[in-house]
Amino acid sequence: MDVHDRIGALAAWIVTRPARRWFFDRADVREVDFPSEDGLLLRGWFADVPGARGTVVLGHGYRDDRRQLAAMIPALAVLGLRALLIDFRAHGRSAGSRITIGVEEARDVRASLAWARKLSGPASYLGFSMGAAAYLLCREEAHCAVIDSPYDTLEHAIEVRGRFVRASASLVDAFRRAKRARTEVTIEQIHPIAAVPTLARPTLFVFARGDRWIGPEVRGRYQAALSPSCEYTEVDGPHDGHFDAGWIVRVARFLEAHAT
Secondary structure, eight states: OOHHHHHHHHHHHHHHSOTTOOSOOGGGOEEEEEEOTTSOEEEEEEEOOTTOOEEEEEEOOTTOOGGGGTTHHHHHHHTTEEEEEEEOTTSTTSOOSOOOTTTTHHHHHHHHHHHHHTSSSOEEEEEETHHHHHHHHHTOOOSSEEEESOOSOHHHHHHHHHHHTTOOHHHHHHHHHHHHHHHOOOGGGOOGGGGGGGOOSOEEEEEETTOSSSOHHHHHHHHHHOOTTEEEEEESSOTTSOOSHHHHHHHHHHHHHHOO
């Protein structure tokens, strides 16, 4: 099939899929595990495709797990792409005792891409929220990438969430100190957006207009930072509620063009 046939097949699948079921068949995946860069054991699902043309690593958001992006498995299969869905450290069934909101999870991104590169065809990446920030922080590019709703700086992300829960400035500062002590991370130095101007591989940035965490000012900063290899789009919906049929088609079109 050529590109138009594959996109047409994907659109037909979206339109005709059963209304009672918007997920995937567990029989289509197998459990996998492999070590992250520091030896911590990561677990996930691997969905193979006969005659696959490449592999896409899918990285979920904060306090979620591999299931968050599993609706992409059938869409990727239509495009002839395998899917590797990981549980980041301290999420799902992976090992780990602390979450660092993208900092140490960057090790997991690099390890997952290394695992995917052992297979035939290119290794690409699709990450959401923390999974998107972890990709930018890992400073290693996939063949192509879809980066959905990353925070710009960890400090700003914490401030925004503090405002929404009406936490006092002193409480937010106390959280920063506790976070630094627990994770050995200096929050003020974590800037995923700093990687954007240096991106050399095709990269699609996706943001939701109704995202209360990633507001217009952050989206504007990302637009201003884009390198020539980047694309930018906005979709309707909230932070983690915009993975609809239109989103799947937009992401699939980009991967069809660049992931093989």
